[in-house]
Amino acid sequence: MDDFKLDNVRQLQWLLLVGVCAAVFAYGIAMKTASLRAFVSARLAPVLAPHVSQSRQIVRAGMVLGAMILMIVGLTGPRWGTYYDDVQQRRLDLVICLDVSRSMLAEDAGMSRLDRAKDDIRRLMDQIGGGMVGLVAFAGRAELVCPLTDDYEYYRLALDDVGIHSVSVGGTNIGEAIRAAVKTFGDSSPRQRAIILMTDGEDHGELAVVEAKRAREAGIAVHAVGIGDDDKGALIPIDRNGQRTYLKYEDEQVWSKLNPVRLKEIVAAGGGEYQPSRQVTPRQRTLEWLYTERLAPKEERTNEDRKVARQYARSHWFSALALALLLMECVVSERRGGASRRNAKAEGARE
Numbered sequence: 001m002d003d004f005k006l007d008n009v010r011q012l013q014w015l016l017l018v019g020v021c022a023a024v025f026a027y028g029i030a031m032k033t034a035s036l037r038a039f040v041s042a043r044l045a046p047v048l049a050p051h052v053s054q055s056r057q058i059v060r061a062g063m064v065l066g067a068m069i070l071m072i073v074g075l076t077g078p079r080w081g082t083y084y085d086d087v088q089q090r091r092l093d094l095v096i097c098l099d100v101s102r103s104m105l106a107e108d109a110g111m112s113r114l115d116r117a118k119d120d121i122r123r124l125m126d127q128i129g130g131g132m133v134g135l136v137a138f139a140g141r142a143e144l145v146c147p148l149t150d151d152y153e154y155y156r157l158a159l160d161d162v163g164i165h166s167v168s169v170g171g172t173n174i175g176e177a178i179r180a181a182v183k184t185f186g187d188s189s190p191r192q193r194a195i196i197l198m199t200d201g202e203d204h205g206e207l208a209v210v211e212a213k214r215a216r217e218a219g220i221a222v223h224a225v226g227i228g229d230d231d232k233g234a235l236i237p238i239d240r241n242g243q244r245t246y247l248k249y250e251d252e253q254v255w256s257k258l259n260p261v262r263l264k265e266i267v268a269a270g271g272g273e274y275q276p277s278r279q280v281t282p283r284q285r286t287l288e289w290l291y292t293e294r295l296a297p298k299e300e301r302t303n304e305d306r307k308v309a310r311q312y313a314r315s316h317w318f319s320a321l322a323l324a325l326l327l328m329e330c331v332v333s334e335r336r337g338g339a340s341r342r343n344a345k346a347e348g349a350r351e
Contacts, residue, residue, distance in 0.1 A: 003311055005153070007077025007122060010160055014072045018065055025061035029054060056332060063329040067322040074318035079311035092192045092296050093148060095134040095184050096121060097177040099199035100166050102139075102247065103256040104227070106200070108234035109277065113227040114163070117198040120225070120277060120287040121159055125152050127288050131191065134184045137162050138177035140169030140204070148184060174199065174266065175207030178222060182215050194295050196287070197224040197266070198277075201259030208262075212270030222270025223295070224263040225286050227277050233257030 006012075033054055098117055109116035125133075132148040133155055143166060146158040174197060181195045195215060201224075212222040228234070233255045236247040247254045260274065267274045273294055280289040 003082045004078070004080040005311060007079065007156065008160060009076060009157075011072060011075040011077075014075070015069070018068050018072070021068065022061075022065055025065070029057050029061065032057070060329050060332055063325045063332070067325040067329070070318045070322035070325065074315040074322065078314045078318065080314060081312040083312065092131040092194065093133075093185060094128075094131065094193075094291075094295065095136060095148070095181040095195050097136045097138055097142070097174075097181050097195060097197045097199070098145075098162060099172060099174075099177075099197070099227070100137045100139050100162060100164050101172040101202070102164060102170065102236055102238070103172065103200055103202050105164065105238070106228060106234035106236050106256045108229040108232070109227055113200055116277060117225075117227050118159060118162065120285050121198065122156065123285060124287045124291055125156060127292060128152065134181070135159060135162070136177055136180045136184065137166040138173065138180070139164070139167040140171035140173055140176075141167060142173070142176040142180035143167050144180060144184060171204040172199070172202050173205035173208075174201075174203045175205045175209075175211040178208065178211040178215055178266075178270070182211070182218060182220060185220060192295075193220045194272070195220060195222045195270070196290070196295075197222070197263070198227060198287070199224065199263070200228040200256065201226055201261075201263040202256065203259070203262050203266075208266050209269045212266045212272075216269065216271040220270075221272045221295075222267055223272035223290060224267050224274045225277050225290065226258045226260050226263050226274065228256070228258035230258040230260050230276070 098114075098121070100114065104114040104117070105112050107113075111119075130150075132150050133146075133152070134144070134148040135146040135155065135158055137143050137145045145162055145166065146155050149155060177197065178195060185193050215222050236254055236256055237244055238247050239245075258276070260276065264274045273290065275286045275290055277286045280286055284292070
């Protein structure tokens with residue numbers, strides 16, 4: 001299928017977990033068999049332990065593993081089958097600045113802040129009907145991940161690869177991100193231009209307001225979508241020697257909160273708008289709403305629609321098959337049927 005694609009290829013890494021589970025199942029079945037044969041010969045086992053069926057154990061384990069594989073494939077967002085959607089074109093170039101600092105690992109957004117931001121951006125890509133998009137990742141400094149492009153598939157692939165590893169310098173410098181985004185536009189774009197910050201607002205720099213003001217003077221509006229909880233906040237999980245623990249400073253666990261006050265200061269200087277990441281309407285989250293309702297006003301749209309090729313989402317197929325396998329696994333018993341037990345007893349009697 002030439003039109004087959006995955007929205008989030010990185011989810012395939014969970015297949016390693018399937019391999020581990022397969023090894024655990026195999027070891028468990030082997031240990032059960034070995035324990036039985038330590039007391040009973042292989043020929044007498046069906047007579048003395050008729051309820052034990054190794055083949056049924058293997059079938060049940062296979063069903064669980066198959067369901068896991070199907071669920072993982074579903075998480076990747078498989079799509080195939082092309083249809084064409086009429087989308088009104090917009091004269092808007094957009095650079096998204098994605099915060100990849102450690103604080104974005106905090107899990108107070110229904111998932112990690114970084115995963116939430118990336119998911120929101122993926123949803124936005126299904127709404128864009130023209131114009132160029134770019135991507136800047138930032139922490140202590142900013143890195144251009146994807147220059148302005150209208151190749152949205154390439155953009156999605158670049159987004160999938162972004163993580164806290166994308167920037168080697170720690171901290172959060174929003175000013176550097178805005179400066180990098182402005183440079184991405186260049187000096188000659190005649191189109192409407194905007195920057196959107198996807199961040200928790202923990203800014204360790206001092207130039208964010210200054211850079212936002214400069215962007216505004218260059219005709220580029222700076223908007224922000226706040227990711228995280230501004231009330232309680234959350235701890236920042238880290239991996240230490242294969243163990244999950246939490247970031248500490250001077251032996252105290254670090255609590256990270258969304259800082260809306262700082263982000264409002266920045267967008268005020270940048271002539272933009274601040275909104276927290278949330279479900280704004282039944283169909284739209286904040287980033288999509290901000291784009292369609294604020295960044296692409298009707299007077300900036302062209303009068304022509306264009307046909308945009310899209311692929312049908314197929315995740316629900318894999319989820320349904322996984323559920324069916326799990327239900328079948330619950331029905332299948334590890335015990336032999338009555339006929340099997342009678343045959344086993346008859347064979348034992350002949351001995």
